[in-house]
Amino acid sequence: MSQIGRLVAQRLALGLLTLFVVSLIIFLCIELLPGNLAQEILGQGATPETVAAFNRELGLDLPPHERYITWLLDMLQGDFGRSLASQREISELLAVRVQNTFFLAGVAAIIAIPLAVTLGILAALYRDSWYDRMVNVLTLTSISFPEFFVAYILIIVLAVNLGMFPSISNISDDLGFWEKVYRTALPALTLTLVCVAHMMRMTRAAIINLMASPYIEMARLKGLKPGRIILKHALPNALAPIINVVVLNLAYLVVGVVLVEVVFVYPGLGQLFVDSVSKRDIPVVQACSLIFAMTYVLLNLLADVLSIMSNPRLLHPR
């Protein structure tokens, strides 16, 4: 087990390093953005004195490296600063949004992952049958459309024509759990349709890739049933690539939802991100970017660790 512990610690350290580099890049990119914040906020009529006073108040007159270090240290203590637009604590602002985004991602993941893996296993089992072809064509079709297009189609069919779900997913904390799920249904379905193809095809390919290996031939020559061969003999050895693609898709569910959130007016991180960019609310943009980056890094870390754990050679050393 010590070998695994070492590998995990290694990945963890690398993840922290990545996060640090990412924070630096975010900061530098925002430095490069054109326009003066004070001018933007105070408007055309601001006198040079008020601009200077504004900058001093926010610490914007300090050299960049000092501002970066202050920002980083504040971040490490959980202090994201205040929003320039609303003057509210950013952490307070983020808390609700992060929760909502993770809720949407969670609902989508709970539908998409089991669906994709099952479809993939079945496609591998009935390789080259009409079922296999149909699943391939359908999932490929759904991934080929941009997600906002899929979203509008779903709205037209399920919300406008059939009236099954609301077309605007306005959720808030005072709603009951199932009410929230109900209102989240359409965006979650959109996300599912977009990411199922990728996971399903990887599951199918990873399993089929192993079907030519000698231990699968051995399993067939032991007279085992095809379903058992796939589940018991192929799947455990195909886990690493499947885990990787599933976790990458999880990251997509959290990070890549901006468009979908906008279409459904869903009060998540993506919406906040877009609003903040248009309002030049730099501290909020920075905080959102960092959360997105952290999600990616942590989920990739998780994928690495799970892949390592699925390798019997590492799990059971000599």
Place this chain on the structure above:
Amino acid sequence: MTDATTDSQSRDKKGGIILDMHGLRIEGRSDEIWHEIVHGVNVTLRRGEVLGLIGESGAGKSTIGLAAMGFARDGCRISGGSIMFDGVDLAKASDDSLRQLRGSRIAYVAQSAAAAFNPAHRLIDQYCEAPVQHGIMPRSEAESDAIDLYHRLRLPEPESIGFRYPHQVSGGQLQRAMTAMAMACRPDLIVFDEPTTALDVTTQIEVLSAIRDIVRQFDTAAIYITHDLAVVSQMADRIMVLRHGNLIEEGETRGMIEDPQKEYTRDLLAVRTFRKELSDEPDAEIPLLRVQGVSAAYGKVPVLHNVSMDIHRRRTVAVVGESGSGKSTMARVITGLLPPSQGAVYYDGQPLAPSHRRRSKDDKRRLQMIYQMPDTAINPRQRVRSIIGRPLEFYLGMRGEDRDARIMQLLEMIELDPDEFIDRYPGELSGGQKQRICIARALAAEPELIICDEVTSALDQLVAEEILKLLQRLQDELGLAYMFITHDIATVRAVADEIVVMLQGEVVEHGPKAEVLSPPHHEYTELLLSSVPEMDPDWLDNLLVERSDQPA
């Protein structure tokens, strides 16, 4: 043990026919066209009988072995004939009824146990799968049965070995564990598909004797597939010689070995007769290559311990030992791929830089290598012209017509028709031809020493013999020195002037061939030499008796 008496009894009273394949035809698909690869072969097998199928690669022996289970690999199909197994025609049986027979009444032992065991499950889980899934016995019974069989197959720690994962068990032990797995349902027939080909000779003996005993104990019929006539003569009651999907000759083992009827069988029997004429003793001059006190390690794992050896001009030094003894590591140190942690390599009296990066082009040119797998040693997307042309350009600066003329010359030296072969891709060559191209590529650099790393072990025996003869002729003509890395004693007998025996990273014996091969031997050399199967059906019996008489 009363094995000897029960053996002879069981041999006499073979039962009725268990398997009767008649007019078996199998087709394989390549380039979208079906080609027949087995052309109407008849195989009959009685209960308790062991049938040897022998032939070179492409003879169709594995294909026939699998057909005995009603199985054809992807890209193959059984296209004609009948496969009667105990009254059922497997060629016509439904998938379901085939599945019920496989594993329970007909079992399979694959060539590479390391690849045929699922890395994700423990040995005993894989053992219990067939009996439990076929509904023959409950899990607990299967487990105790497994331990009993592990015991009979002389596996170490039979009570606990099954609870390990495949990667935690050595190759020879895995092969026996797989035999146990095949025995799990006490099948009527087991197909052994080259079960010892991937093993070292010393390990091969243990596996061979374990397999033979267990097959006799349970009176199981077996098809034993191999390319090694000496091995099959230890195992089989009857032998069928196959070539290109046709039966060449069939007969009782003893009769076949003593009096083969067909030319091809005689060729197979004669492969181990090639001997190099001994060359003169080396002059007292400086050796061409001197390895002095070399130790080397991969990371923290030490592989070589204080190894020394000399190679003189025009001499062949054979380095023998089991896998893991450090033979190939030695080649990596000499070529500079692995700088040694201690000691040095001298070429013509001058020290060579430890790392190949710091060696001059000329140092590299004089020392060339030929590898075990010609398939992976040459770029499949280059024509023969560029494969051989590259070293001519790189080392000797040849261009254009000079270069092409030299390529032609080299192809003639390796006995391939230049006009026919110069523009071929490796995919259009046979295994032996590819190895010849590798030889030509090494020769192109005009080397003085060639390191041959297991150059014949991936080839069929007849082809291997041709390659050895070619290398010998080239040595005589060009005055090359060879370092010949091999685990095959027959090859050593054929080509060596001097022998270096390695064990666990150390040289245990070193000297001229005659000296090393004649007694008294170092203990390990003795073990290695005596483990090489001979063309004598009684060899294994005699050897086991001999070894059991000696105190371990």
